[in-house]
Amino acid sequence: MWKSPRQSAEKHKGQPRKASAMGYVLQFPLVLCWSLAALAAPGDGSVSVTNIFAPLSTPAEAVYEAALLVLVICAGIFLVVGGLLAYTIIRFRRRPADSGREPPQVYGSSQIELAWTVVPILIVFVLILVTARAIYDVQGAVPPPDALNVTVVGHQWWWEIRYPTLGIVTANELHVPVSNPAKPRPTFLKLASADVAHSFWIPQLAGKTDLIPNRENSMWIEPKHPGTYLGNCAEYCGTQHARMLLRVVAHTPENFAQWVAMQQQPAADDPQVHAGRALFFSTSCVNCHTIGETRTADMFGPDLTHLMSRETLGAGAAPNTPEKLRAWMRDP
Ligand code: HEC
Numbered sequence: 001m002w003k004s005p006r007q008s009a010e011k012h013k014g015q016p017r018k019a020s021a022m023g024y025v026l027q028f029p030l031v032l033c034w035s036l037a038a039l040a041a042p043g044d045g046s047v048s049v050t051n052i053f054a055p056l057s058t059p060a061e062a063v064y065e066a067a068l069l070v071l072v073i074c075a076g077i078f079l080v081v082g083g084l085l086a087y088t089i090i091r092f093r094r095r096p097a098d099s100g101r102e103p104p105q106v107y108g109s110s111q112i113e114l115a116w117t118v119v120p121i122l123i124v125f126v127l128i129l130v131t132a133r134a135i136y137d138v139q140g141a142v143p144p145p146d147a148l149n150v151t152v153v154g155h156q157w158w159w160e161i162r163y164p165t166l167g168i169v170t171a172n173e174l175h176v177p178v179s180n181p182a183k184p185r186p187t188f189l190k191l192a193s194a195d196v197a198h199s200f201w202i203p204q205l206a207g208k209t210d211l212i213p214n215r216e217n218s219m220w221i222e223p224k225h226p227g228t229y230l231g232n233c234a235e236y237c238g239t240q241h242a243r244m245l246l247r248v249v250a251h252t253p254e255n256f257a258q259w260v261a262m263q264q265q266p267a268a269d270d271p272q273v274h275a276g277r278a279l280f281f282s283t284s285c286v287n288c289h290t291i292g293e294t295r296t297a298d299m300f301g302p303d304l305t306h307l308m309s310r311e312t313l314g315a316g317a318a319p320n321t322p323e324k325l326r327a328w329m330r331d332p
């Protein structure tokens with residue numbers, strides 16, 4: 001439950017807060033170890049960890065390779081500079097026997113100056129080439145005829161997901177088929193925003209791309225293993241930004257066809273649900289939400305036609321169970 005700073009301060013009254021800058025510094029190695037452990041165990045088709053070091057889709061792999069090269073080069077530079085610095089500090093430290101005179105001064109050395117100008121230029125040049133190629137591979141990709149097209153609209157604070165060619169509208173869960181190298185089937189996304197800037201980020205599938213009002217961005221993903229990939233909005237978009245989670249479910253082609261067929265069914269209309277349906281259409285819900293035939297292009301809240309096919313409620317705020325759904329209805 002959300003607590004205001006004052007509420008939590010009251011709760012902790014009498015016990016001084018221990019978190020300090022030092023605490024954060026000490027946490028860093030732990031976080032690093034956790035990341036490395038996750039690195040050793042990349043996603044195996046089940047729910048994945050949100051780890052940029054375990055890419056499982058073509059654009060994410062391109063970004064990862066470029067990033068790894070940058071990391072290795074920078075680590076090399078760090079070791080050389082840090083090593084020389086440490087050596088100099090120790091080797092030329094002040095000693096009791098020192099005379100106190102100034103050491104000999106060296107003015108200008110063309111060789112050294114040339115070396116520290118040319119070597120960094122070469123390094124930067126290599127990085128430019130590698131980065132440019134990765135950007136070209138990702139942003140210049142041409143959708144194959146088989147590609148799936150999806151439109152994602154960012155809202156405060158949920159994701160609207162539309163499949164224009166399939167006539168499906170859903171929220172917060174992007175379902176896609178896996179792509180196999182023999183018959184690639186990537187998913188191309190058009191990204192738009194209904195209000196403020198958001199950012200679409202599934203670390204294992206691709207880099208971040210912003211969703212910007214009055215502008216259409218695009219990106220693509222190409223997961224190769226079935227499974228659920230987690231992500232979130234990566235651009236601070238208001239108070240509930242942290243509750244704007246996102247998941248991509250990659251299906252085998254058969255399962256994806258089943259999911260599509262299920263989503264294309266009209267809203268349930270049997271006598272059992274008539275009372276609830278009447279209530280929904282006679283109260284305020286219908287101002288913001290849509291069900292099947294009431295669907296419009298301009299929605300304030302998620303489409304609820306196949307709500308119960310989703311794993312979570314409120315963009316990952318809670319698991320979609322009957323109890324949580326009741327709790328959400330009473331107090332969203
Ligand atoms: C003022 C507009 C508004 C009204 C009125 C409204 N909702 Fe919502 N509803 C939203 C928004 C916006 C969300 C998305 C919240 C989020 O994900 O953080 C939402 C989310 C939901 C969800 C979760 C959907 C999902 O896919 O996770 C359900 C269920 C829901 N509303 C049911 C209802 C019902 C039933 C009513 C009528 C009693 C109602 N809402 C009235 C705006 C509204």
Ligand SMILES: [Cu+2]
Binds near residue numbers: 155233235241
């Ligand atoms: Cu957002």
